[in-house]
Amino acid sequence: MRTKTFRGGVHPSGMKELSQGKPIQFYEPKGDLVFPLSQHIGKPAVPVVKKNDPVLTGQIIAKADGFISANIISSCSGKVKAIEPRMTTAGVVAQCIVIQNDGKFDTVPGFGVPNDDWASMTNDEIIQKIMDAGVIGLGGAGFPTHVKMRPRNPEEIDYIIANGAECEPYITCDERLMIEHSDWIVAGIKVVQKLFPHAKGIIAIEDNKPEAIKAMQAAISGESNMEIMPLHTKFPQGGERNLVHAVTNRKMESRDLPANLGCIVDNVATLTAIYHAVCCNEPLVSKGFTVTGDAVAEPANFMVRIGTDISELLEAAGGLKTQPKKVIIGGPMMGMAITSLNRPIAKSYNALVCMTEDPVEKAFEQMTNCIRCGRCVRVCPVGLVPQQMAVAGQRKDYAKYEKIHGLDCIACGSCTFICPAKRPLTQLFQLTKKEIMAQKAAAAAKK
């Protein structure tokens, strides 16, 4: 089996065995559901409901505002309890719509009715359906999918890459999705192929998921224009630029979109959402989610309704067996540590990892001066020199930082992971990037 990959990267221990063998459970929440208005990249959505309005499952409760934005869909029935600022999982206070869940999950008319003649729809109709359904990139970035489906060069798109790399440790929801619902993914690719008829569908999966590869292979057996591509297991294999390079040997610059190089990259979960939106009249109300970590009693994979409270889902996974020291939304390489479990699950989240040990705490004690060993340079998937960036960042020499391409950093964390001196590199780079951006914004405002 040929496996392709990219240059650089690291091999953190996978930890996927905790939840790898657990089939997806559908979980119906009992408590209130909370919908932050900004779950995507771009402008926050604008609420179209008022306090005390009744809502149904699948109803649009906030509308996309502007070109890059996305609708918010209620994932339960009940009534609007409040529209107020709340602390979100990302650690910021933001406007949220709170729905009091009546537990019936009554749906809007037509919800879930199969749309068998979707193939006769025009491209614009398909894209409108995706937009109405509030579909965004579910791999983590949260870029509105309908925008991605309107590249400037639709004729030149020759690859549709289904991203099933799932290179973050611990997370297994995409893997379970590929094993259990490979037909959804294949159908999703077909919808996108309708938009880009010259494109070949490539399903890229890291080779540590042989079962998923097998299931997907079976699912595409009748398809002439699709192919499974096993990839070398390495972080960040699922990063867009690394993935495009591994699959097509084309190299994206930081300012490139995959479409510039003839590629449309969608996570397998996003393709599932596209399938549900276009072929089943089912907007994005639920998604795959892994609850795992050594502090969780029974790690599990769920299909969970968006807006569900994290602590409620954690109870569904048997609750905590020990006191966790750190709880992460997303994977441990790029996910964010959260301060409280009473936070809602947003569209682009895919895992909850509860760890009884915090490796960062230990690393802090082991930190020494940089010994210039060069490992950060070797693992950087973008080909940067993190050591020099760290020197420039620490000195706040922003001109130098930009000159050595520091703004190209994708914050994958590989350098920080590998660093023997335990330097907090990624943190410094994120901070420096923010400061440079703030300075630029200030300079632009002055003009």
Place this chain on the structure above:
Amino acid sequence: MNGLLNVSSSPHVRSRLTTGSVMFDVVLALMPTTLFGVWFFGLHAFLVIATAVLTSVMTEFIFDYIAHRPNSLTDGSAVVTGLLLGLVLPPSVPLYVPYLGALFAILFVKCAFGGLGQNFMNPALAGRCFLLLSFGTVMTNYAVDGVSSATPLAQMGNGSVVSVTDLFLGFNSGVIGLSGAALLVGGIFLLINGTITWHIPVSYIGSFVVCMILGGGHGFDPMFLIAHICGGGVLMGALFMATDPVTSPMTGRGMAIYGVLVGFLTAIFRIYGNAPDSVSYAIILGNLCVPLIDLISIPKPFGVGDNQKKPKPKIPKAAATLAIITLIAGVALAVVNFVTAPIIEQQKLAANAASYVEVMPGADSVGYDSAVTAAVEASAEAYGKSTINEAVVGYDASGAPVGYAVSVTNGEGFDGNIVFSVGFDTEGTITGLQFTEINETAGMGMRADEPEWKAQFAGIPAETITLNDQIDQVSGATFTSKAVTNGVNAAIDFYNNNLK
């Protein structure tokens, strides 16, 4: 759930590597070399290494304490420095040598610049160079138990044949860490576990070999090249010293540039230099270039420029600037040389002529005598380290001969040749001494050129002179005094044999 959660920026997992584990890997990789050295050279070699390691560790500990810095011993870098320093010392050095070397390396090269990771040159090599300059004699004495033998490179310099197998295995005289085989084992271990990459060893040895083929005088002679790689510390340098992460470049390209530079310098020092070490100086000079190399070797980020039409390959600006500066400097030097060579030659002749008149007090003019010139030519090689360059006859105003002047070169000076003229009258008495070329140490050997010292020779009968008998030596300049006396004696011999 009760209790607070830790919050930090991603990533939330870390590899098992620590600075301590990296340093431990280096120590482990040096073990074969250390064990071989101790087994081969005996207890004293062990004591040398132990002194170096202990001094390094203690120095760092005490410095941290005095400077109120967090104790940095756990990172293990002081042990590595001490061990590396011990391995590049001769096995029989007195123990104050590793002590002072380690003290210098840790205190001045490492701690003074900010400790771990902040030193601008390899501390172990800086320590070795400090010792070479300060204790030249003991640092180049490779005698073990009183039995001395020349190092393999010295033997090769003399034209002897050396056994490459013995050299590779380490059955030879040299520093403690001399076994090429053991070094190679350690180096391969470091390559496999990722502590070092192939860039520096390959580019270093590669460029060294190329330079030795081009300039070593043996062409492509595998035995000669292998002997040069195994002997004189090139393997130690390429695998352990030049790869010291702190003082080598960050990127693969930078490492390659650095390796080529260090290999080139090593070869140059070995072919043209007369210092007892080439590798240490080459690497230390290379270390000094690392910040610049880092600056010019920042790679393009992933994908940049790959999708545009390829522009003409541009020579990096820094390289172009360097090349132009080198070119201009080279041309300027050549021009200056071309213009000044005849002038310098004339000035030398004039200086010679002036010195002849000065050493013969009664002479107004000098002239050549064919018999005397023939005798000079016949005397080649007759006076050991001294050479008779020229001998002239001095004439007074009336044209009568008043004496002779002999120009002598003696090669025993502290810094190369000393050239001077000795005057004789016709009765067999020395009338004067003048230097025409002398480059001895300022304040010491150069004091031979003071009138008081030179005046001692005037009036002495032309019979073999003994230093400290008729002539007081220049204090602190035994070499210079001896060289001059020997040269004068050669002139006296020549005078007695041919002119008297």
